[in-house]
Amino acid sequence: MWYNNILETIGNTPLVKLNVIPKDIKATVLAKIETTNPGNSIKDRMALKMIEDAEKSGKLKPGGTIIEGTSGNTGMGLAIAAVIKGYKCIFTTTDKQSKEKVDALRAFGAEVIVCPTNVDPEDQRSYYSVSTRLEREVPNSWKPNQYDNPSNTQANYEQTGPEIWEQTEGKITHLIVGAGTGGTISGAGKYLKEKNPAIQVLGIDTYGSVFKKYKETGIFDKNEIYPYITEGIGEDFLPQNVNFEVIDYFEKVSDKDAALMTREIARKEGIFAGNSSGSAVAGLMQMKDRFKEGDVVVIIFPDHGSRYVGKMYNEDWLRERGFLKDEKLTARTIISKESDQEIVTIDAEETILKAINIIKSLNISQIPVTQHEMIIGKITESDILDALLENPALKSHPVKDIITSPFPFVDLNTSIDKISSLINKENTAVLVEDEKGRFKIITQYDIINAISA
Incomplete structure (x- = not known):
């Protein structure tokens, strides 16, 4: 058997039992693995449905x-x-989305316009507004508008819901879905509730989104809105596809908990899932008292981890945001083992001879160069030697005549692995600013000293 084209492989995704993370939950917990769709996400279902309609x-x-x-x-x-049907694509997205997602879209020949995140939906710069403007300007164009297009919900009503019902033999008691456009949770939830009204549909929301408060109070509160990192969940407006009557309850999950759980799913369940899957499982664990023995809980895993390798699966990215604190050495731990003295610098107008004397007297091999108290470059033993071999008279010249590019700057949470990768023949050290605003220098010797301590 074969398929006539890749679109025929959409749907019929597997349902997989989670065994390790929810071990303290008495219910059976199943993940609907939407990453097996050709585009590695559940959105393939509604994308095709919107186009066909x-x-x-x-x-x-x-x-x-x-x-x-x-x-x-x-x-x-x-x-x-x-690609299959012969259309062109222009997509607008936000600058918070992972580079991997943008690159993947461009791989299929789409034009991608990146817009700022921190603006109101009505702002002319928002990715909603830009896409609306382009639809007016580009001849023979069509905007699906996934947020308000009923085909989004209908695709999941016709496909995702029935699949879950059949795969659980009608035993499902709870459906957990991260709510973004609302199509998945509203469509699948509506179908399942029609089969059994007792099924609980639980939405996952994020801090910075309006869904939970609106569900509980009917109030659209702009004070609830602020930037957040979690992708694919929550909104700062109310999409028409979010059917609040179908959704019984919303659980909010923090950016940190979502990011860390995304990693846990890979490490403990062997499933390489995306950020919204981490948020959904973190929500499951926060709601564990809702579930009892005999319950069958289905969680939608919307997309693949490959789109987040530069974010949730990157330890430096996590540390920069304060999400990851483990025993790995960082710039903070390395400089904590050094003396409390600030690094020695030299002004760009000082002579090369003075730089030589500093290097000799302090037994150091490199000095950051400053101008108006700002670090603008560096001077090393080899820089001085090369210059003097070419022209011994340069000793009386200012340091600025032979300075080279400054050492790379890192922050206090940068891992030892990242720091090591930055140190090479051209950059024999990195600079870091400590909590008191003082510059510190980290060399290979400092790294070795920290490891062996």
Whole structure:
């Protein structure tokens, strides 16, 4: 048996039992692994459905251009379908989305425009507004508008919900889904509740999003809105696809808990899932008292971990945000083993002879060079030697005549692995600013000393 094209492989994704993370939960916990779709996400389902419905209605015409605001996964589904069906794609996204997502969209020939995150949806610079403007300007174009397009919800009503019902033999008691556009939770949830009204549909929200408060109070509170890191969950407006009547309860999960749980899923369950899956499982654990023996809990795992290797799966990225504190050495621990004295610097206008005397008297091999108290470069023993061999008279010249690029700067949470990768023949050290605002220098010797201590 074979398929006529890649679009025919969408759907029928596996349901996999989680065994380690929810071991203290008496219920059976199953993950719906949507990463087996061709675009590695659940959004393939609704992307194809939106296109097919637009073709039937005449909104999308042959040779047309698909324009959409997307965090990446919907764009991927649209881009794959566009390749098969012969459409062009222009996507707008936010600068908080991972580089991997943007690169993946471009791999399918799509044009991607990155817009700022920290603006209101109505702002002309927002990725919603830019995509709307482009739809007006680009001839023969169509904007799916995944947030308000009912085909989004319908795809999950027709596909995801029935699959879960059949795979659990109708035994599902709880559905847990991260809510973004709302199509997955509303569509699958509606179908399942029609089969059994007792099924609980639990939405995962994030801090900085309006969903939870709106569900509980009916109030759209702009004070709830602020920037957050978690991708694919939450919104700062109310998409029409979010059916609050279908959703029984929202659980908020922090950026940190979502990021760390994303890693735990890979390490403890062997499933390479994305950020919203981590958020959903973290939400499961926060709600563990809701579940009893005999319950069957299904969690949607919307996308693949490959789109987050530069973020949630990158230890330096986690440390920079204060999410990861482990026993690995960092710039902070390395400089804590040094003396409390600030590093020696030399002004760019001082003579090379003075630099030589400093190097001799302090038995050091390099000095950061300053100008107006700002570090602008460095001077090393080898720089001085090379200069004097060429022209001994340079001793009386200012240091600025032979300075080279400054040492790289790192922050206090940078790992020893990252620091080591920055130290080479051109850069024999890195600089870091301590908590008191003083510059410290880290050399290979400091790293060795910290490791062996």
